[in-house]
Amino acid sequence: MSEENPTLTMIRKFVSIGRAELPGRPHTVGGDPDAQRALVFGMQAVGDDGTPIEIGGALLDLLAPRAPYFDQLVVDAITSGVTQIVNIGVGFDDRALRFRDPHVTFFEIDLAHVIDEKRSQLEKAGADQTGLVLAAADLHIDDIGEVLNRAGHDRSKPSLFLAEHLFLFLEQLDVEILLTGMAGSAAPGSVLAVTAEVHPEGFDSAEVLSTADQVMFGGTSPLHTILSRETWLTLFADSGWTVKDVGILTAVDHFAVPVDGQTAQIQTQFLTATI
Numbered sequence: 001m002s003e004e005n006p007t008l009t010m011i012r013k014f015v016s017i018g019r020a021e022l023p024g025r026p027h028t029v030g031g032d033p034d035a036q037r038a039l040v041f042g043m044q045a046v047g048d049d050g051t052p053i054e055i056g057g058a059l060l061d062l063l064a065p066r067a068p069y070f071d072q073l074v075v076d077a078i079t080s081g082v083t084q085i086v087n088i089g090v091g092f093d094d095r096a097l098r099f100r101d102p103h104v105t106f107f108e109i110d111l112a113h114v115i116d117e118k119r120s121q122l123e124k125a126g127a128d129q130t131g132l133v134l135a136a137a138d139l140h141i142d143d144i145g146e147v148l149n150r151a152g153h154d155r156s157k158p159s160l161f162l163a164e165h166l167f168l169f170l171e172q173l174d175v176e177i178l179l180t181g182m183a184g185s186a187a188p189g190s191v192l193a194v195t196a197e198v199h200p201e202g203f204d205s206a207e208v209l210s211t212a213d214q215v216m217f218g219g220t221s222p223l224h225t226i227l228s229r230e231t232w233l234t235l236f237a238d239s240g241w242t243v244k245d246v247g248i249l250t251a252v253d254h255f256a257v258p259v260d261g262q263t264a265q266i267q268t269q270f271l272t273a274t275i
């Protein structure tokens with residue numbers, strides 16, 4: 001594997017370590033309420049200079065609204081009888097353990113080295129992996145439909161697809177291919193829930209990205225897709241997904257960048273779509 005962007009490595013760990021700090025998350029009867037803590041046991045998110053990242057304050061505020069949004073969708077899916085939950089770019093997300101259910105299979109997709117590390121964290125934690133299928137894929141190269149098919153996913157049955165904090169790190173073309181691929185694996189009744197990074201209308205997406213790269217990351221940014229909301233909605237529609245409640249904005253402010261003498265406030269928007 002080519003060397004991974006260290007900021008992506010840090011963020012992947014940070015979000016799960018942070019999520020382990022969030023109180024009051026739901027779980028199923030057979031699920032493990034301490035799963036997130038167990039999965040990140042001994043893990044550290046470190047900055048470029050090797051210093052551990054302090055998990056708290058503003059960073060935790062950024063994370064806190066996401067977990068309940070996606071948790072609720074998992075609860076709703078299981079309650080409504082969905083038996084397949086596909087978590088793409090899963091990182092060290094604990095939902096397969098937290099929401100364990102005898103009728104539900106969780107398919108977890110990520111890069112091969114992440115899947116290896118997750119497997120070893122699961123083993124270290126002594127986790128019951130019943131109903132969990134881990135599958136390695138590089139979404140820049142691999143076709144999600146084929147990956148899911150090989151993993152035993154049944155495209156004739158409805159699924160809940162999750163992509164939390166993933167699209168930002170993929171190239172736009174890869175996001176488009178992924179959206180279309182998921183649609184091809186989604187039986188009627190399926191739901192897709194994602195986070196999408198959104199800049200205000202009127203800004204040029206490429207300029208927003210390159211400014212963020214220079215200003216925030218000194219040219220080493222792991223961020224690849226930030227679009228206007230209209231563009232996101234078009235991408236969803238073009239790939240067969242209908243975004244629900246388009247008139248309602250569910251979002252958290254992420255960061256701001258100066259572009260052409262104006263401030264572009266980047267939001268993480270939560271989008272849920274049906275097929």
Ligand SMILES: C[S@@+](CC[C@H](N)C(=O)[O-])C[C@H]1O[C@@H](n2cnc3c(N)ncnc32)[C@H](O)[C@@H]1O
Nearest residue numbers: 012015089090091110111138139140164165169
């Ligand atoms: C910020 S993490 C979010 C992880 C998880 N969804 C969560 O919220 O805790 C982004 C994840 O996307 C994965 N990812 C990035 N590029 C990918 C690619 N080309 N193929 C597969 N996964 C990728 C990363 O490995 C990482 O685990």
